[in-house]
Structure formats: C-alpha cells, structure tokens
Amino acid sequence: MDILVCIKRVPDTAENEISVNSSGSDIERDDLVYSVNEWDNYAVEEAIQIRDKVGGSVTVVAVGDSESEDVLRREMAMGADKGILLSDDAFEGSDGKGLATILKAEIAKGKYDLILTGAQADDGAGQVGGMLAAMLDLPFASLVNLIEASDDKKIKIGREIAGGQQEISEIDLPCVLSIQTGINEPRYVGIRGIRKVASVEIPVRGASDLGLNQDSIGAAAAKVSRVDYFTPVLGKGAEILEGSIDEKVDKLVELLKSKGGIK
Amino acid sequence: MLKDVSATLVLCICLFAMVRRIYLPKRYQVPSRFGQDKSNETLLMLFLIVFLMAADMFFEGSFISAQVQKGIGLNKILIPGTGVWVASRLLSQTPIAKLQSIYLNAYYFHDLAFFLFLCLLPFNRFFHIMTSLPNLFAMKLKKGAIKPVKWGVPDDKLEEIESFGVKKFEDFTWKHMLDFYSCADCGRCSDQCPANAVGRPLSPRFISIKAREYMFKTYPIWGKAQDVDKPLIGSIYSEDEIWSCTTCGACEQECPLMIEYIDKIVDLRRGMVDEGMVPQSIQKPLSALEKRGNPWGKMEKKRADWTKVLEKENGIKVNLIEKGDAADTLYFVDSITSYDDRMQDIARATAKILTAAGINFGILGSLEKDSGNEVRRFGEEMLFQDLKSNNIEEIKNSGVKNIVTADPHAYNALKNEYNDIPPIEHISQTIVKSVKAGNIKLKSIEDAGKIYTYHDPCYLGRHNDVYDDPREAIDAIPGIKRVDMEKCRDRSFCCGGGGLMLFYEPEEEQRMSVLRVEMAKNAGANVIITACPFCLVNMEDAIKVCGMEGKMESIDLAELIEKHIA
Numbered sequence: 001m002d003i004l005v006c007i008k009r010v011p012d013t014a015e016n017e018i019s020v021n022s023s024g025s026d027i028e029r030d031d032l033v034y035s036v037n038e039w040d041n042y043a044v045e046e047a048i049q050i051r052d053k054v055g056g057s058v059t060v061v062a063v064g065d066s067e068s069e070d071v072l073r074r075e076m077a078m079g080a081d082k083g084i085l086l087s088d089d090a091f092e093g094s095d096g097k098g099l100a101t102i103l104k105a106e107i108a109k110g111k112y113d114l115i116l117t118g119a120q121a122d123d124g125a126g127q128v129g130g131m132l133a134a135m136l137d138l139p140f141a142s143l144v145n146l147i148e149a150s151d152d153k154k155i156k157i158g159r160e161i162a163g164g165q166q167e168i169s170e171i172d173l174p175c176v177l178s179i180q181t182g183i184n185e186p187r188y189v190g191i192r193g194i195r196k197v198a199s200v201e202i203p204v205r206g207a208s209d210l211g212l213n214q215d216s217i218g219a220a221a222a223k224v225s226r227v228d229y230f231t232p233v234l235g236k237g238a239e240i241l242e243g244s245i246d247e248k249v250d251k252l253v254e255l256l257k258s259k260g261g262i263k
Numbered sequence: 264m265l266k267d268v269s270a271t272l273v274l275c276i277c278l279f280a281m282v283r284r285i286y287l288p289k290r291y292q293v294p295s296r297f298g299q300d301k302s303n304e305t306l307l308m309l310f311l312i313v314f315l316m317a318a319d320m321f322f323e324g325s326f327i328s329a330q331v332q333k334g335i336g337l338n339k340i341l342i343p344g345t346g347v348w349v350a351s352r353l354l355s356q357t358p359i360a361k362l363q364s365i366y367l368n369a370y371y372f373h374d375l376a377f378f379l380f381l382c383l384l385p386f387n388r389f390f391h392i393m394t395s396l397p398n399l400f401a402m403k404l405k406k407g408a409i410k411p412v413k414w415g416v417p418d419d420k421l422e423e424i425e426s427f428g429v430k431k432f433e434d435f436t437w438k439h440m441l442d443f444y445s446c447a448d449c450g451r452c453s454d455q456c457p458a459n460a461v462g463r464p465l466s467p468r469f470i471s472i473k474a475r476e477y478m479f480k481t482y483p484i485w486g487k488a489q490d491v492d493k494p495l496i497g498s499i500y501s502e503d504e505i506w507s508c509t510t511c512g513a514c515e516q517e518c519p520l521m522i523e524y525i526d527k528i529v530d531l532r533r534g535m536v537d538e539g540m541v542p543q544s545i546q547k548p549l550s551a552l553e554k555r556g557n558p559w560g561k562m563e564k565k566r567a568d569w570t571k572v573l574e575k576e577n578g579i580k581v582n583l584i585e586k587g588d589a590a591d592t593l594y595f596v597d598s599i600t601s602y603d604d605r606m607q608d609i610a611r612a613t614a615k616i617l618t619a620a621g622i623n624f625g626i627l628g629s630l631e632k633d634s635g636n637e638v639r640r641f642g643e644e645m646l647f648q649d650l651k652s653n654n655i656e657e658i659k660n661s662g663v664k665n666i667v668t669a670d671p672h673a674y675n676a677l678k679n680e681y682n683d684i685p686p687i688e689h690i691s692q693t694i695v696k697s698v699k700a701g702n703i704k705l706k707s708i709e710d711a712g713k714i715y716t717y718h719d720p721c722y723l724g725r726h727n728d729v730y731d732d733p734r735e736a737i738d739a740i741p742g743i744k745r746v747d748m749e750k751c752r753d754r755s756f757c758c759g760g761g762g763l764m765l766f767y768e769p770e771e772e773q774r775m776s777v778l779r780v781e782m783a784k785n786a787g788a789n790v791i792i793t794a795c796p797f798c799l800v801n802m803e804d805a806i807k808v809c810g811m812e813g814k815m816e817s818i819d820l821a822e823l824i825e826k827h828i829a
Contacts, residue, residue, distance in 0.1 A: 187540065
C-alpha cells in the first residue's frame, strides 16, 4: 500500500511559552522551538506500521519554508521512505483552502492508496484534511483512532464516540483519513536516527513545478485572513474549596460528578 | 589433618545448604515469569560434594581402623569430631577384609563422583567456582562512569558504529557474558534492589540467570546453535523490566563476584533507543532536552531566574557568566535546581553558603545545559554527547578554576564522564572544608527536639564514595541529634530515581520513597536530610503519600546548613 502523510512544522506547545506580541498581529516567535505537529507524528507512525505489515511505501510531504526540511527528516528517520517539501514564496499567506490546493497538486501527480493527515495542528484549524479529500474527490473520514488494513480495496477504520465507545466503519480505497492522537505509540527518534538520514535528498517543489496559478494560492487567494490575537480576560468560575482535606475531597468528588467529570 | 577438618566443615555446610535449598526462603523462590526453579540441579551438585567428602572419610577411616586393629601406629593425627574420626569409630569392629573393600570402593566412588562433578560443573551455577577469579580480574575499575558504546571507539567516532547497544545476545561484551557464567545465583543483588522491593518487574539476579539459560539453550553442547540473533527485548527481557532500573547501583555494590548490571541495563536501553522503543512518558522530556537543554522544555533564558529573588530579598548578586561576569568557582546548578520552584530553594541555599564561605562563584545561566547523567543512563548516548560537549565548552570558556554542585547526578557526570574540566566537588565537601577552615561558623541546632537522619543519595554515596562529608557537615551543627537508618551508606535505599526517572511511569506496588520514609521512621527520626534535589522531590512526595505530614519532614543538606550559618 502506498501511503502519503501530510505533515506540518509547528511551534512545540510543550516546550514554548506562547504569548501574543505587543501589536497583536502574531504570537511572539523570537524564542520558539519547533517540532512536527503531534497528530501528524501519530499519522506517520500509523503509516509505517501499515507498510511494515502489508508492504508498500510511506511518503511524507510538508508545505513550508526550508526549515520544514527538519521535520521531514525526522519522520524519515522514523521510517518514512521518502520526503517531499513544497516550498515557494508564493505559498506564503495561504489559508486552509490554499494549503489544500497546494497538497492536492502534489498528490495528484502520484498514485497513493491512502492519504493521512493529522486531525488538526497545534497552530491550525483542522480543516485541510477534509478540503483535500473534497478536492481529490476521495472518500474522507476524520478523527480516526484505529485502522485495519486487510485488502487493497477497502479498510476498516475506528473512531471514538461519546462515552468512550468505539465505532467501526468501512471505507473504500483510495481515501483520505485524518488521524487522532492515541491511535498508536509513536516510536522514538533520536539524534542518531536523524543524522543517519541527513544526506538523503529531499526534492523541493514550487508553484511552477506543481502547475499552480498565483490566483489559487498565497495571501491574495486567501478568503480567510487573520485579524487579531489577544489574551482573553480571566473569567469568573474559579472556586477555592475550603475545609479539611477530607471535606475538600468530598466536595471535589461531588463537583466532578455533578459536572459529568466522573461517573 | 587440615584436610580432615576442612572436609568435615564442607560436609556440614553442604548438608546445611541442602536443607536450606529444600526449605527455600520465599524471597529466593523463582517467580514463574523469570523461569524455572533449578533447585534439583543444585541439590545434585551439593549431594556430589557431600558424597565426595563422605567417600574421603570412609577411605581414610577404613585405613585407620585397619591400622588400629593390626596394632600399627597411626600414620596421622586423628582429631576427634572430624569425619575421618567418626568413620574410623564406625568401622572399628569391621573385619579387615571388609575394610579393604570399603577402602578401595571409597577410592573409586570418590574418583567417579569427582569427575562427574567436574563434567556437570560448567552447566549450572557451580561454574562460578571456575569463572569468578577471572571475572574479578576483568572487572571494570572506573566507578560512576557508564561503559562506552563500544570499547575502543572514541566519542567523536560514535557515528561510525553501525548499531548501538545490545539488541541481541551476541551484542553483549565478552566480559558481560563471563558475568552471566559467573553468577552464583545467590540473590544478594535482588535483596538489595529497590525496584525488586517495590514490585517492579525487575530482579537483577534474573538478568543474569535468564541470559545464562539463553546461552545454554541457544548454543547447546550437542547440535547446532538455534534461534541466533533473536531480539532480547520481547524474548527474555521485557521493555518495562529494563526501564525499571534506577541505576542506583545497590546490586553491583552487593555482588561478591563484582558482576556489572548498570552497564548491561544501559546497553540494552541504548539498543531500545536505537530501535525507537522508548516509553511515551520519556519521549517528551528527551525531545525537550534536545531542544531546550532541560527535560521540562523551559526557556533557556529563564535558567538563572532563581537568582532574582536572592538579589531582591538577600542582596546577593550571583555572577552570571553568560553576562560576562567572571568567577573562580563555577556553581553547576543543573536543570531541576534551576527550574523547579521548590528545588530553587536548594540553589539559593547553596549560593548563600558559597557567599558566606567567601567563595567567588558564578553560574553559567542560559549557557548551561542539563548534565545529561540520566540521558546517558536512559540510553540516549548521542544526546548525552551533545549536552556534554556544550557544557565542557562553556565551562572551559568561563575560565573557572573549580566547580561545585549540589546535585549528585551532575557531580557524577562532571566528575566521571566529562573530560578536561576543572575539578568538581559536592557542596557537602565545600561545607566541611569551609567549616574546618573557619570560614563558615554554625550556630546551635534550631529545633533541638528533632532527630535527624541522613539519606545517602546513590550518586553521591555508592557511585562516588562520598559518605562521610555530608555526615561531617551535619554533625558540625552544634547540638544536632542524628541517627543512621539500618540501610545507610553503601546499602542506602534509592529514593525512586532522579532525572528522567521522574517522568517514567513504572509498574509498581508502591513507591520506593514511601519505603524509605518508613525506614526513617523506624530509625526513630523525624527529619530526613537529603543531599540531592531528586531525593528531596521523592521524599516530600512520599511524606504526603504516607500521610505523615507534620510527623516527618525532609530538607536538603544545603538548606539545613544555610539555616544554621551564624
């Protein structure tokens, strides 16, 4: 099975203190460290596991500047066979639809049985997967937390529904799936692994390579544009429990029960 | 004569061992997950020894009886109570002809048993009789440092190594294989192992025993080797088993044959890291260490933030080498003491002690990265090498003449695994020196009613033999009452582990630190003094878990001393 996974380089939420810059136009980016979007990492692990089971290949693709090469390499160190970087100044400022357009142009050039994206990105809106499927005219399932690849016509997928129940669906191949965290336990990639793939060439494709017109991508084509960032004012609702430890515990349990936190 | 006495002793000891083997104490029984009990094999070997001794006694005894009956003088001094004496008395009425046959048969059966024993020897725990001396001769002499990925390959050539660590049995070094043969299966390691004590899936004894059984099975005497190159993880060892080790070193300290465990565990972890088999709970801190130089992913520029309060409240300005300040002594703070709200108190206490002692010191601030002691012990060698070369370079650039730290893990890494840096000492050593020199004067203990006990951190005590300095520092406080716990000094009981171990979620029945707090209570103490930030984290947690708040407290050595500076 030939699998393509779309990945994104994002500021690592665990290792950064995110704050809004003074003008409110963006977050403070001076001291950020970046990594591969967590959901995408699960998607790549899943793709590798499927490939190891049924054969085929795993390709990872990212839209971004030259620094996105790092995350492509990281996923190749994990076990992806090939990386492709889609990079062009013209891509800058694209909205979700623009990004889906760029990815579609690349995907349409190859032949993939399965296309995976993360369910969302740390800095995104969770929209590219669905749009990509629509543009490719392929079936789509979101928030997938289980994949059973049996034959090359159909696969079974699972999704968690309310109350921790599991729902299983069947979907025709080729298809696009957006992957939820927890679908697997992604393997560790150490510095050594990344250095091993340091010299593997990663092809870079721009707008002209993909046959994209300026009017479908970039800031000019974006129909959604960001207008502001701000830190919300702290609301009311915080409650400090009083009393002895036992009383506090009882009150907390009661509260959690009444709000549906525990059964 | 000497032989008669020793043979009698051997006989008695082996009989005792057989009885003990039959009524095996529970802690020496083999849990089914670790394999099969080998008591029958051991009983056979013990029986052969008993038989050898008995045959010798009847051989000699029959001869003596014959000499007595014939009225010839004895050819040796017969010591009453020895086996030979017993045998000669038993045979005193036996006719000469019969004695002759006993004499000859005892000789032949003794020989037979002897060679049978020799033939069986290499196939079980008794082989240590042969291998233990060479094993002792080949033991690693450098304590505190982990073996290189491959002996003979320098750190800057690491990238040329094809595969890291131990993935299959054949990846072990010959010395480690000799260790497996040499294990006498006595169980002392597992008796001391804190992971075993709290029910984690690790028992060091079975690291050796399972490997030895694997060797016998895979490379049989007759027939071809089978199942060679099988991955060890998933076959004889489990992932959790290998991650359960805190590298406290209690097993190695106790082993009479100097069998190494930490190096094997680390080599197995290196293999797992290379294959991507790292628990999710440890992946995040490792990635943070790679990007930010600390396991919490906190900003580098905030590494020296703990000094701000010190300047504001105590007027002590710590020299920041990152800002171009100069210093004679470098205080290497390390990650937890730099960033953890509670542990920053240790940093401030240390800074106050250094100031009081008149030492011109500074910190690297954002230039400092984690010492990497646990990064290396968790098998991420390349990341350790990166952290190490960063720190070595910054330390060299700083131009300091010596280094001090209050974190035993940093102390261990800098002392034993970093090269070309100025000498390092632990704050307890600095305190003792300063008190002796009269640079620091200590006032009487504040709360004279309290009884203190000192918990030896593994990386200060066992790994670096610093047992007396912290005790001397504590005892320098006039009027302090200090008791030692039963398990102290080189038998100290690990708090649960530091560094990345804080992030690991083990399978266990209870926390190590909870057991430790109970030990302190049993010693009659109500204050546990630690000299390691990780020990303090674990002790403070355990006191809460046990519900002993108010009855037991814990404090770092630096904090205690700082409180008593006159």
